[in-house]
Amino acid sequence: MSALSGMDVIVVGAGVSGLTTAVAMSLAGCRVTILAAEGPSQTTSALAAAIWHPFYQAPDLVYLARARHTYATMHRLSSDASSGVRMRPLTEYFRRDAGVPWWAECTGGLCRVPPERVPSRFACAYRMDVPVAATSTYLCYLMNMFLELGGRFVPRRVEGLASLLDEVEVVVNCCGFGSRQFGDDALSLSRAVVLRATRDDAVQGCFIDDSDPFAPTYIVERDDDIVLGGTAEPDLTSTVIGQRQIDDIVHRCTRLCEGVAALRVIDARVGFRPVRHSPRVVRDERYRRLLHNYGHGGGGFTLSWGCANDIVRLAGGVASDG
Template identity: 30%
Template sequence: MKSATIIGSGIIGLTSAIALQEAGFRVKIIAKEPFQKSLSNKVGAIWFPFEIAPKEKTNTWATNSYIRYLQDLPFPSGVSMIPFINAYIEGSNTDWRQQLPPGTVREAKKKELPNGIAQALYAEVPLVEPGIYLPFLFNQFLTNGGQFELKKISSLKELAELGQLVVNCTGLGAKELCHDKELYPIRGQILRCEKLDSISFADPTKKGALRYVINRSSDTIIGGTDYEHDWNPEVDPKDTTLILNRLKDSGISEAPKILDELVGLRPKRTAVRFEFDEDHLHVFHNYGHGGAGYTVAWGCALELAEVLKGGIKMVGKGTDQSRRENSF
């Protein structure tokens, strides 16, 4: 049986690990912290292609993730389908709607639009509740024979020495690990509140003025911020006020009761790094998913499994699906 080591315990690492197990690999996860402390445990986690490139690959990954989430609906997994309004303007990526089942997506009606949104798509999309879904995945990983080790990896050389096949799913940590100049944070601050009586929506059309409402089973996530190159991990009271004002401007007059304030640093890159390392040919990189980790995680993981079991042989560099022979 082939073996693989995954570095990172967030949604990208866990889905990659399980996809490889399903492809016949023996898998170990090494991470500097458990999934409970990862960025993936903080986010709203709705199926929503946000701040991620390249568009063509993103749409395919997002579609395959959508299909995979449907398989988890019958289980107590934290996955559900909810109505969601996604605002767009000229130049927005809306091509993903063509790849979903017929009737899944339609233009939102004017009466459905929150204040300040001129046009949007209305769709039934997967909502993933991290507090339920991440333990669901981790238990599945262990049940499949997976091993987990808490350990900080400090260099690409150290990472490359971990095994015959290593997959780097370290998110923003790859900036230091790989000296990746293209990788940078998009700081997101959100409010976890008592559940609101409103439709879930997102308006990413104004740079620096992201706003969204995500209604979950027992609470609501209200966001947010999208500050590029901002490394501040602390809650800013000014951003809390800003988020609440945007909520009010959206036409939701109900003042939410705040349960928690959270900050996460999304790992943004000019394009997702989904490729073999040039110098360490047994290392595969899978990071830089911006604010769309949950949206594309399963799509990336399933393609990763195809690549590593030999179904696809990559021979170049980058996410353009050039091919390179490998010896796995």
């Protein structure tokens, strides 16, 4: 029997962080309730391209361990057709040849693209297989898995986290940018504009050039659509998307993969990445039975299972405190 068996837990938030954490805690034997102001389909997570990729990330061993854990778990899930997760080929282009990307050791099928197939404005390119989720299918799949494990979902906005500790042994804050209201000034947002296009054989696989930190370019093939991105606009809260911005994304994506010119764009969406210098995955300094798991920036999917695993470990620490 696990040290967490029978432990009563509240997870606040039903984005990818909350759902993954709730599933991991349930699998560890906890009785878990999710409280969330918005259900999965209304979250930032629902807007994501949901490709496993360390966007804008400097080399970091903790990040690497979490990303590796997530890669392995999503790889396993990809064998279940109903999960919405698929392993897809990713071609990533680099402006500077710094050798094999630091995180590439996590991936399968890694190879260097022959120079004659790399456009002259890039120094090199690597190809690898990565997990990609059809976001709405995957979030729904996680919610169903959670409910089948005996979990409860309660739609409810939470005003304070500490008071929830009167109800259960452990509370996990997975509120994404919503954590700002609980006093974390280190949390900011980065606006992301993405387009969705209908699937077409002209685009197969995924393509990324994230060398411009304000204008990452990515094409993500998924089960039900193709996502074209994007932007990274720090602290911009407007939800208005200009036609010039849409044209610029299509232009950049077409330069990365000519087939994009054949796609039919069906909508443009804006979302806000919850950005911190690093994700906050810790026990609270003041309330030791309160755990935090938020602030994943552009890597909420990439880090999800690794961070959830760390939360299970931290909850084990609470259990052994007695």
